[in-house]
Every structure is written in structure tokens, then in C-alpha cells.
Amino acid sequence: MINQDELKKAWNAVQAAFPKAKPKIGMVLGSGWSDVAESFEKLGEISYADIPGLGATGVVGHAGRLLWCRSSGIETFLFQGRRHVYEGVGWEAVAIPLFIIKSAGASTAFLTNAAGGTHPQWTPGDLMIITDHINMMGVTPLLGAHDPFWGPRFPDQSNVYDKDLRAVLARAGENAGIPLREGVYFAGTGPTYETPAEVRAWRTLGADAVGMSTVPEAILANAAGLRVAGLSCITNMASGILDQPLTHEEVTNTTRQSMQNMKKLILQFWAELANEPL
Numbered sequence: 098m099i100n101q102d103e104l105k106k107a108w109n110a111v112q113a114a115f116p117k118a119k120p121k122i123g124m125v126l127g128s129g130w131s132d133v134a135e136s137f138e139k140l141g142e143i144s145y146a147d148i149p150g151l152g153a154t155g156v157v158g159h160a161g162r163l164l165w166c167r168s169s170g171i172e173t174f175l176f177q178g179r180r181h182v183y184e185g186v187g188w189e190a191v192a193i194p195l196f197i198i199k200s201a202g203a204s205t206a207f208l209t210n211a212a213g214g215t216h217p218q219w220t221p222g223d224l225m226i227i228t229d230h231i232n233m234m235g236v237t238p239l240l241g242a243h244d245p246f247w248g249p250r251f252p253d254q255s256n257v258y259d260k261d262l263r264a265v266l267a268r269a270g271e272n273a274g275i276p277l278r279e280g281v282y283f284a285g286t287g288p289t290y291e292t293p294a295e296v297r298a299w300r301t302l303g304a305d306a307v308g309m310s311t312v313p314e315a316i317l318a319n320a321a322g323l324r325v326a327g328l329s330c331i332t333n334m335a336s337g338i339l340d341q342p343l344t345h346e347e348v349t350n351t352t353r354q355s356m357q358n359m360k361k362l363i364l365q366f367w368a369e370l371a372n373e374p375l
């Protein structure tokens with residue numbers, strides 16, 4: 098069960114750092130996504146080291162900062178880097194960004210990640226709107242005594258990735274001239290990549306992209322009543338599709354190569370959101 102007291106300490110530190118912040122959106126920038134923050138006007142910054150319970154991210158490609166930013170007039174919290182289930186740091190570190198987003202009064206959580214593509218026709222660098230997920234982690238952060246902060250005991254999950262936000266993302270892609278994929282994100286705990294047999298199995302079960310994050314965050318955000326948007330950068334073909342091993346270096350190289358597209362799409366999405374109720 099998630100310890101609320103730990104989450105409140107993290108929120109208190111953020112409130113003290115940004116007492117005037119009124120974000121509408123909180124965005125978690127996953128592996129290789131951190132530089133997207135350069136597209137935003139920065140209003141403030143706090144290191145994860147100064148947010149109790151969040152600590153330093155140990156994963157290459159995760160910067161470890163919370164930025165208070167603005168784009169198209171929309172105040173935003175950007176979490177540059179995430180903590181993962183596979184780090185064994187407990188649910189608090191995974192839940193803190195969502196607790197902060199909700200506590201700060203934002204309506205929307207935008208989750209990004211790097212993922213392996215299961216379609217032979219897809220290519221590394223493709224960006225995929227997450228339409229739904231499959232949780233193969235074997236656990237969920239909501240196990241344990243019920244905490245009403247995270248909504249009802251049995252949260253509905255029939256529209257985790259908000260339909261309207263998905264449409265706005267698709268429109269942003271069109272208007273920015275960036276073709277987007279759409280699909281189901283499938284999460285295991287990691288830290289191993291999948292075996293080729295697992296990728297064949299997960300694909301048969303409906304996976305379009307496979308990864309090690311995002312799902313616990315989406316579960317929490319949706320349960321807490323936040324609108325959720327999700328975007329994957331397909332950084333590699335999933336295991337067994339190509340006759341080559343998977344490396345984290347390939348993951349970060351691909352996001353570096355796709356950074357211009359990622360930035361352009363995100364800027365356009367914020368511009369489109371300026372005309373939407375948030």
C-alpha cells in the first residue's frame with residue numbers, strides 16, 4: 098500500500114519551491130524524453146534530490162528534475178525522469194509525480210515513455226498515441242487498504258487514456274506534419290527486456306508496444322480522476338523481430354534522433370490544448 102505521509106512530504110517540498118504554481122497539466126518525461134523541456138518557458142526548477150521520496154533517478158536518459166514551465170499560456174509541471182517498479186524503490190517513488198499533479202490542482206497527466214515496437218512494419222523513431230494498456234506487471238499500486246485519494250475501491254478503467262485528449266494529440270500530429278501511430282502499451286516489470294517468445298505472446302494478446310513503465314502511473318492517475326494522455330517513442334523493434342540484441346543505448350540514441358519531432362509534436366499539442374477546456 099502507498100504511504101500517503103511519504104507523498105505529502107514530497108508535495109510539501111514542491112509547494113515550498115513553487116508557492117505560486119497553478120499547473121493545468123503534469124507531464125512525466127520518460128527515457129530519452131527529458132530534452133522536450135527545452136521547448137517550454139521555464140518558471141522554476143527543483144531537483145529530485147530535494148523532493149523527499151523521489152531521490153536521484155539511477156537510469157541513463159532520466160534527468161531527475163521537476164520543472165515548473167509554461168507553453169501556449171498553459172502552466173505545466175514537467176517531471177524530467179521517472180522512478181520505475183524495477184528499481185525496487187517502492188510504490189511511493191512511482192506515485193509521487195501523480196500525487197503532486199493531483200494535489201497541485203492540475204486536471205491532466207501526460208505520460209511518455211520509450212518502448213519496443215511489436216509490428217514488423219513500424220520503425221524506430223515512430224511515435225505512438227497510447228489508446229489502452231495491458232498490465233502484465235502482476236501487481237498494481239492500488240493493492241492494499243483503500244485510500245480515497247486514489248478514487249473508489251474499484252476504479253473504472255474503460256477510458257484510461259482520455260478519448261478527447263487522444264483526438265487532440267492526433268490533430269496535433271496532423272497539424273505539425275508528424276505521422277503518429279496508435280496502439281496498446283503492454284507493461285512488464287523489467288528490468289529484463291522480453292524474450293522473442295514473450296514478444297510473440299504479447300503481440301498475440303494485443304500489444305503494439307512493450308515497456309517497463311507508465312501503466313502503474315496511468316492506473317493511479319485515472320483512479321484519482323485525472324485525465325490521462327500517453328505517448329510512446331518506439332525506440333527499437335521488440336525482441337526477436339530483428340536478429341540483434343536490445344540495448345539501452347539504442348533506446349537513448351533513437352530518442353535523440355527523434356527529438357526534433359518529439360518537441361514539435363508536444364509544442365503543437367500544447368497549442369491545440371490552449372483551445373480546449375482543461
Ligand code: HPA
Nearest residue numbers: 211212213307308309335
Ligand atoms: N522492451 C521493454 N522496454 C523497452 C523496450 C523494449 O523493447 N524499449 C524501450 N523500453
